[in-house]
Amino acid sequence: MSLREVEIEKDVFEVAIDFTDLSLERGEVELTLGYSDGEIPVHFAAMIDEAILQLPKRCEIRAGYRVLDMEKPAGRHDGLIVGGKFFAMDKIVAGQLKKASKAALFVCTIGPDMENWSRHLLKHGDPALGYIADVTASVAAETVTNVLHDHIAERMRDRGLNVTNRYSPGYCNWSVSEQHLLFSMFPENFCGVTLSESALMSPIKSVSGVIGVGEKVEWKDYICDRCGVKDCTYRATRLPKGQVKIE
């Protein structure tokens, strides 16, 4: 799948992602809600279907990325230098990216309408559907990020480079406050996503982060089993089955 992209500044690209580019399965939402295969009550499965049906008309997808040089500072293991700025990262993230010579910083969003709909349902008598709509929206935002990730990988392959898995401030022990530094690398209001003083993205259903790029890097699975954050949103879907323990 080849997506159209527009270079809005040098090495800053906005990528056109259409809802038809996404492949969102009900099973992913079920897993995120906590249900194993086939365990979900039929009523809630129907609610997921209803929420998925709302996505095409309620999602305003925008996505983009910027490619910058990246290096590991000599003698330090607590972060990486991206575009001349030092990003403080836990060794989980820095270790996964240390072989990269470039970083693709990215942001994408599905817009505010799904979260508004969810909020409305929660407040007006249909809390289960409201909650399921919220989780479905989160899964949709993650699916958009998958598409953007694949696109970046394809573009980097054109340059003879490989990509790593992706990492976001707020996860893998990488402080969410680093969002400010990450967003300072983008043009203002890039992809329509803004950041609050407390590093909260608006629209909320947005994803930002970094992908390592280089000749020597390779894609590796997440190492959730080494992370201490037991109630992480991603833990249920990224740990192999049997290792998941919702606490």
Place this chain on the structure above:
Amino acid sequence: MEELVGKIGECIERGKVNKSSPYPKDMQGQDGTDELTRQALDSGVGPEEILQACNAGMKRIGDRFSRNEVFVPELLMAAKAMNAVMAHLKPYFQTGTVKAKGRFVIGTVAGDLHDIGKNLVAMVIEGNGWEVVDLGVDVKSAKFLDAIRQGPECTVGLSALLTTTMANMSKTVQEIKTQFPSIRVIVGGAPLTQRAADQMGADGYAPNPQGAVAFLNAGRQK
């Protein structure tokens, strides 16, 4: 009558709101908490007895949630079934015939706009018989303090989803404790841990709505 009250508790646990509700599938076409509560009241069952059955039903679904046998959607359906009961019992609360277990003031702390988790906790706590005052999101310390002044016999719940707003949470806990040392404060949200709660001086930490209910109920017994 005992059977009728027992059925209300069962409908709470199963999330059966009313006859037209399609959930749960194996109870389609049966009366839910809405119809059964009306029938019970009309038959002379006291509101306190109905509430006891509801609390037992909420406890059972809460225990199953704690054991990962059910998940948030089931808990929300139970809360919705409970709200249907509460709609019938509202006049008894207004006249003072029955009393809420207590007053719970909840809000997402300053700088944080996440409200799903906070709303879930509020719904489940309300469903467990507490009066809930929801202050919303991005709530500054002064607003929590005002709410406490309006009803000092309360417990306060603070929610945060970002590590960056945990600092604001800590500040709010300290301000509440400085002005109202006897007010019990419970905190929750993705970045929170028991250790973080202890460090900021909160009285409790709950990783889920049921934990918050347990904290509140335990506080009543002290």
